[in-house]
Amino acid sequence: MKRITITDVAKLACVSKSTVSQYLNKRYDYMGETTKLRIENAISQLGYQPNIVARSLKQKRSSTIGVIVANILHSFSTKVIRAIEDTCNENDFHVIVCNADDDPVKEEKYIQMLLAKQIDGMAIFPTGGNLALYDSMVKMNYPVVFLDRMIEGVNIDAFLLDNENASNLAVKHLVDRGHTRIGVVTPSIERMVTPRVERLEGFKKALKVHGLPVTNEYIKSMGVDKLQSGLKEMFSLCEKPTALVASNDLTLFEVLKFVKENGLNIPEEIEVVGFDDIPFATVLEPSLSFLSQPAFEMGNKAAERLLEKIEKRDVLFESEIHRFQPTLFQGQLPKN
Amino acid sequence: MKRITITDVAKLACVSKSTVSQYLNKRYDYMGETTKLRIENAISQLGYQPNIVARSLKQKRSSTIGVIVANILHSFSTKVIRAIEDTCNENDFHVIVCNADDDPVKEEKYIQMLLAKQIDGMAIFPTGGNLALYDSMVKMNYPVVFLDRMIEGVNIDAFLLDNENASNLAVKHLVDRGHTRIGVVTPSIERMVTPRVERLEGFKKALKVHGLPVTNEYIKSMGVDKLQSGLKEMFSLCEKPTALVASNDLTLFEVLKFVKENGLNIPEEIEVVGFDDIPFATVLEPSLSFLSQPAFEMGNKAAERLLEKIEKRDVLFESEIHRFQPTLFQGQLPKN
């Protein structure tokens, strides 16, 4: 049951290990035809598979990247992972997926582990809780890209939605449909998570742009567990909102739950715009509008950039914020 | 920018590499207190991180398993991955996730890659297209578990739903609600994918158990792209079905699309039972019933078994089929 090594191949083919290695690495430049054939035969006869671990140790490259997502159960994350994996595959890179659970402690553990495994680079949905660690990676010129979120003051490429514009599109859509009392529901922005902050800011700006007042009673930014009572408050006002923007899937869920439990009608009594897509939204009721993120494109672009940084490890890159545009969908969702 | 190695630590602590290695591996048995302290200090002073690749090469273990899913975009797969990852984490194992896209060629490539990386074991949602390869892993006594599907004649543990019972529960539910004309919609069973075959078989058996005839016109098993015309046929019958079982999420989607496009009312005109959960199903309309799989439990159990096999690599295990019971949910979905 012992594994076949390069030595076995060399013996069988009557050449040295070096030559077999050349063959494996496709350095055929000076290799005799017959040598090549002998090696080829030996390999297939023995069913030889190079040991990638040994190669990595020597080459100090693993042809593997790590992806640390906040939560793999979010469909946005899944799509991004999928896109990253596709891009990596095309370039003969492998992907290790990790879940940080939005927990800085777990995130740190995973980053350390990936570094110890000599992973060539990482794509991270950062928790924001490991500033020193992010910085140390920058110092080492270690290849990293951020997704979905950016960290102020950390010099790392970030790939994220144009969140302000997304909020603006949502508000514009509702204004166009005649609404003037528009509310917004977002998770707590205490931890300054980029999309939450930017979507809320964008929402307020958009109201002003459209000549509407910013009414604090229409803005609920709080832990998801408190949203039901927040919504109850909002809907006890004399001037109830007639439309709501739900800034992510969790808040949308709470909004729909509230709507259902209170027997409100969509869109007659309350019109709702959500972020990201709900699978099956096309074929279910009520029909909602969504700001969809180009998840696959974001994943692809982030992966390409990461691979480029890995390729040119010696080059010092200027880090950039890469913004992606959302698309507004009504009832029907895009295929991606 | 050169990495700190064990040699650097040894030098700084004025001990040999061996001793540092002992320390790293927590073999303190005979280690002097002061030696221990010196090493500890040296490590933290240098910010030393052991190179896992080198360790793996020597130990011939990587403390990593691979998961090959058919499609990461399915929420069932995501949940299973998540559960496997949690279990692995508790045991200091890492997880590499791969997408086979239900393509045997891709599956083979991934399996080879994982083997070359000296991964300690694999959890696979098998395509069924690589019998020889599965067998060769069995021959090597390489630790593998299958998920969601089993492969006839291949001696590997499989963790899957009690599909026949699931179909039976679906039929029973509908019969209890007074239905006698019950249809079923499943993807093509040409490739003999376990859940599809078993769910269809189970459906037929359940009809008989409940004294209902098996009507071929009520059974549509075909490529998802042909389902719309299949459903059209079914609903052109004089005796239309009054209830439908959709055996997975894709077929459920087609059913709901058909229902919506044809303005049918759920549940008045047609009652629907699906498999797996649709996120948001609780708060949307129409309210459906679902047979939910205990995805987290399945992932956990599969991972535990896999780790056990890795732990006791020398032991020859009897392979078993592990069945899990579905739960019928109406409108409301379970938290997992």
Added chain:
DNA sequence: CTGAAAGCGCTTACAG
């Protein structure tokens, strides 16, 4: 065109 030798960073008997 091919091979001998050194080395990647660890671990592990074994000797003392």
Added chain:
DNA sequence: CTGAAAGCGCTTACAG
């Protein structure tokens, strides 16, 4: 209680 030496399976200058 600690260290010298060999070795895991590769790759890579370098020599010839």
